[in-house]
Amino acid sequence: AQKVTQAQTEISVVEKEDVTLDCVYETRDTTYYLFWYKQPPSGELVFLIRRNSFDEQNEISGRYSWNFQKSTSSFNFTITASQVVDSAVYFCALSEATGFQKLVFGTGTRLLVSP
Amino acid sequence: EAQVTQNPRYLITVTGKKLTVTCSQNMNHEYMSWYRQDPGLGLRQIYYSMNVEVTDKGDVPEGYKVSRKEKRNFPLILESPSPNQTSLYFCASSSSATDTQYFGPGTRLTVL
Numbered sequence: 001a002q003k004v005t006q007a008q009t010e011i012s013v014v015e016k017e018d019v020t021l022d023c024v025y026e027t028r029d030t031t032y033y034l035f036w037y038k039q040p041p042s043g044e045l046v047f048l049i050r051r052n053s054f055d056e057q058n059e060i061s062g063r064y065s066w067n068f069q070k071s072t073s074s075f076n077f078t079i080t081a082s083q084v085v086d087s088a089v090y091f092c093a094l095s096e097a098t099g100f101q102k103l104v105f106g107t108g109t110r111l112l113v114s115p
Numbered sequence: 116e117a118q119v120t121q122n123p124r125y126l127i128t129v130t131g132k133k134l135t136v137t138c139s140q141n142m143n144h145e146y147m148s149w150y151r152q153d154p155g156l157g158l159r160q161i162y163y164s165m166n167v168e169v170t171d172k173g174d175v176p177e178g179y180k181v182s183r184k185e186k187r188n189f190p191l192i193l194e195s196p197s198p199n200q201t202s203l204y205f206c207a208s209s210s211s212a213t214d215t216q217y218f219g220p221g222t223r224l225t226v227l
Contacts, residue, residue: 043203043223044218045218095213100163101148101163102163102212105150107157
């Protein structure tokens with residue numbers, strides 16, 4: 001069965017600090033996809049990244065970076081030089097290549113960035 | 116603009132009064148899903164659809180119905196809402212089973 005664990009319920013940082021959000025997943029499949037979504041205070045879900053299980057290359061997009069490690073079943077998300085606008089709930093999610101549209105979410109990490 | 120729309124955005128109702136939350140996408144996506152979001156539980160899938168007239172249960176389907184008569188629309192029906200269905204509901208669509216799901220703005224439902 002699929003499972004996604006985000007052990008950090010809430011993280012508080014001061015602006016300009018770097019912060020890493022942890023994501024650990026469980027799956028029996030060799031082919032799967034990992035996602036991160038951002039939910040700002042306004043409530044919508046904003047797609048950030050999709051990564052397939054065969055691509056372990058780390059990705060950087062501006063201040064955002066993702067570290068995918070199959071050996072530890074982790075897909076961690078780092079924000080460099082955090083800003084107040086980064087305050088949101090961040091969800092990690094997993095989809096297996098079963099042909100069914102099933103996205104399993106973690107419980108989310110609330111990030112509070114104070115000025 | 117490519118988007119998923121949901122209506123209404125906010126709804127307060129009473130126990131037992133049937134309601135429908137509409138969902139529409141303009142991206143010609145085959146796959147659509149409904150999720151509910153509850154504090155401490157993340158998002159859980161209610162139902163999904165792989166194409167017109169093809170739907171299946173997700174993890175928490177009890178108390179909900181769906182239909183997919185047209186490709187662009189995927190309404191969520193609560194025939195007899197109960198207070199434990201008070202939640203934030205999201206509709207999503209994607210072009211394939213494992214492609215990125217794009218979410219609607221959410222519908223906050225309160226059942227009294």
